[in-house]
Structures are given as C-alpha cells and as structure tokens.
Amino acid sequence: MTEGNFVDYVKMHVSSGNGGKGSTHLNREKYNAKGGPDGGDGGRGGHVILRGNSNLWTLIHLKFKRHIRAGHGEHGSSGRSTGADGSDEYLEVPLGTVVRDSETNDILFEITEDGEEKIVAEGGKGGRGNWHFKSSINQTPRYAQPGIPLEERHITLELKILADVGLVGFPNAGKSTLLSVLTSAKPKIADYEFTTLKPNLGIVEYRDYKSFVMADIPGIIEGAAEGKGLGYYFLRHIERNSILLFLIPADAKDIVEQYEILLDELRRYNPEMLDKERFVCISKSDMLDDELKSEISSILDKDLDANYMFISSVAQQGLTELKDKLWTMLND
Numbered sequence: 001m002t003e004g005n006f007v008d009y010v011k012m013h014v015s016s017g018n019g020g021k022g023s024t025h026l027n028r029e030k031y032n033a034k035g036g037p038d039g040g041d042g043g044r045g046g047h048v049i050l051r052g053n054s055n056l057w058t059l060i061h062l063k064f065k066r067h068i069r070a071g072h073g074e075h076g077s078s079g080r081s082t083g084a085d086g087s088d089e090y091l092e093v094p095l096g097t098v099v100r101d102s103e104t105n106d107i108l109f110e111i112t113e114d115g116e117e118k119i120v121a122e123g124g125k126g127g128r129g130n131w132h133f134k135s136s137i138n139q140t141p142r143y144a145q146p147g148i149p150l151e152e153r154h155i156t157l158e159l160k161i162l163a164d165v166g167l168v169g170f171p172n173a174g175k176s177t178l179l180s181v182l183t184s185a186k187p188k189i190a191d192y193e194f195t196t197l198k199p200n201l202g203i204v205e206y207r208d209y210k211s212f213v214m215a216d217i218p219g220i221i222e223g224a225a226e227g228k229g230l231g232y233y234f235l236r237h238i239e240r241n242s243i244l245l246f247l248i249p250a251d252a253k254d255i256v257e258q259y260e261i262l263l264d265e266l267r268r269y270n271p272e273m274l275d276k277e278r279f280v281c282i283s284k285s286d287m288l289d290d291e292l293k294s295e296i297s298s299i300l301d302k303d304l305d306a307n308y309m310f311i312s313s314v315a316q317q318g319l320t321e322l323k324d325k326l327w328t329m330l331n332d
C-alpha cells in the first residue's frame with residue numbers, strides 16, 4: 001500500500017430521509033358518498049447505513065464524500081395506499097472503522113465484521129393515515145400523522161487497522177525494512193528518523209498458504225503518549241493487534257531501557273496495550289559478532305522482562321524462526 005493512498009480519517013455529514021405524511025383522504029365515490037377515511041400511511045425515510053467490507057483497507061473511497069443523503073419516504077395516498085420507503089444509502093467501510101459523532105467526539109459504534117450493518121442516521125417513520133383514527137365517535141377523521149423528520153449529524157470515521165502483529169519501535173529501528181523482507185509490501189526505507197509517516201500493512205505468507213497481517217507504524221518516541229512525534233496519532237493502529245513485536249536495534253545504547261521506554265509510552269497511551277502478547281527482536285544483528293551477541297544475551301536474560309530473538313532483515317537471519325514464533329503465538 002503506498003503512503004498516498006492511505007486514508008484513515010474522514011469527516012462527513014449524513015442525513016436520513018423524512019418519513020412520509022399519512023394521508024387524510026376521504027373516499028367519496030358516486031355510489032358511496034360516505035365511503036369513509038382511506039388515507040394510507042407515509043413511507044419510512046431512508047437510513048444511512050454503514051456496512052463492513054473485508055476487502056477494503058482504507059477510507060480513501062470516502063475521502064471526497066462530504067454529504068450523504070438518504071431518500072425521503074413518500075406520502076400516503078387514497079385507497080389506504082402506503083407511500084414508498086425512501087431509498088437507503090449504504091457506505092462500505094473497512095473492518096476496524098470507528099464512528100464518532102464529530103460534535104461530541106463520542107464513539108457511536110465500531111464496525112468489526114464483514115457484512116455488519118449499523119444505521120448511523122435513522123430514517124423518519126412514516127405517519128399513519130387517517131383510516132387508523134376512525135372511531136365510533138369520529139367516523140371521518142380529517143387527521144393523519146405527519147412523518148417523523150429526518151435525522152442528521154456530522155460524523156468522523158477513523159480506521160484502526162486490524163493487523164495480527166504490530167511493529168513497535170523507535171524511529172530508525174528497522175521496522176519498515178522488516179516488513180519489506182517478510183511481506184511483499186514496499187514501504188519507504190531510509191537511514192533517518194520518521195521515514196514512515198503513515199502505517200503500512202503487509203501480508204506475511206507462512207508455510208502451507210497460511211498468512212497473517214503485519215502493520216508497520218511510524219516510530220514511537222519518548223513522550224509519544226502526550227503527542228510528541230507521530231507515534232501518538234498512530235498508536236491506535238496497534239490497539240487492535242493481537243501481538244506487539246518490539247524492534248530494538250542491536251546498536252542501541254541500552255536495549256533494556258529502550259524496551260522500557262516503549263512499554264511506558266504504550267501504558268500511558270492505553271493501559272490495555274500491556275495485556276497484549278509481546279515479543280522482542282534485536283534488529284540489525286548482522287552488526288554483532290558472536291562474542292557481542294552472547295554478551296548482550298547475558299544482560300537480556302537477566303534484565304529484559306520479555307522473550308527475545310536476534311534478527312537481521314538485511315542478512316536474512318532469524319526470519320524463519322521469527323515467523324514460526326509469531327505463528328505459534330497467534331495460534332496459542
């Protein structure tokens with residue numbers, strides 16, 4: 001997925017349709033001067049409905065949709081004839097779309113399943129026609145219900161990626177490089193911080209045609225939970241991942257400390273992030289010789305509160321073992 005195509009946030013105005021008016025028609029045919037009330041009901045106004053679609057990965061198709069209006073219900077008419085319902089408007093959205101009321105910022109609902117439908121603006125009910133109101137006291141009511149008016153609101157759609165594995169690391173840790181060697185995604189890679197500005201997703205093909213989804217997000221820095229860097233805005237993309245894969249480069253000054261800073265940012269962002277399974281990769285391990293590796297291992301075995309593994313995306317070391325490990329964790 002190229003960066004320009006990734007739209008994960010849109011705002012729009014949605015409006016359902018008015019309910020049609022009930023009819024006050026009185027039947028006066030030649031041979032039946034007092035045929036009585038026969039006004040039909042108004043039709044229901046159209047709903048605006050969001051529907052989950054597992055083939056969509058972004059909100060780009062909605063980027064330029066500013067206003068969505070469903071159709072109005074038709075009015076009732078003579079002969080107890082009910083007006084037609086207004087046409088519903090469907091918006092297809094990717095799974096993991098969170099819908100908020102833009103004014104209050106309250107979450108209205110989330111779409112998580114393929115085919116799941118939720119009404120975001122409910123069409124007004126049609127009014128009842130006068131024949132419903134006929135009684136012994138009033139044989140010819142000239143009254144019918146009006147339709148219920150439409151509902152409108154401003155909404156914000158926000159996409160949380162539903163990847164299986166989310167990469168967590170400081171800028172320049174090698175996250176995008178790892179994604180590029182494990183998947184066919186081609187994220188931008190460079191030797192400077194914040195190369196990645198938008199999340200990238202890739203599908204990791206595993207043995208026997210099995211696969212899982214990995215998300216690469218912009219690097220997290222200390223203070224990310226308070227909004228520093230880009231990480232905060234994108235942390236929500238890893239809220240839904242089942243495994244967090246921490247990447248800490250082999251040349252980091254203090255691997256244990258880096259891990260703890262990252263963990264702390266996640267905790268401050270949302271404590272539930274710490275309930276997820278975690279695994280640590282020491283990336284760029286091609287820079288280590290065996291002696292250095294065992295030195296680092298002895299420190300990590302003692303002080304690092306997580307399982308870890310050495311890998312190198314460039315030298316293709318440890319990658320099969322990493323896939324095995326992730327697959328096992330995902331299926332435990």
Ligand SMILES: Nc1nc2c(ncn2[C@@H]2O[C@H](COP(=O)(O)OP(=O)(O)OP(=O)(O)O)[C@@H](O)[C@H]2O)c(=O)[nH]1
Binds near residue numbers: 188
């Ligand atoms: N020696 C070595 N260098 C690597 C390895 N993986 C990545 N690098 C280098 O590290 C630098 C940063 O890599 P990226 O993959 O862009 O890092 P990132 O974590 O995505 O960085 P941001 O997008 O800025 O957060 C690049 O110069 C890569 O070539 C590796 O396995 N070995």
Ligand SMILES: [Mg+2]
Binds near residue numbers: 189196217218
């Ligand atoms: Mg990157």
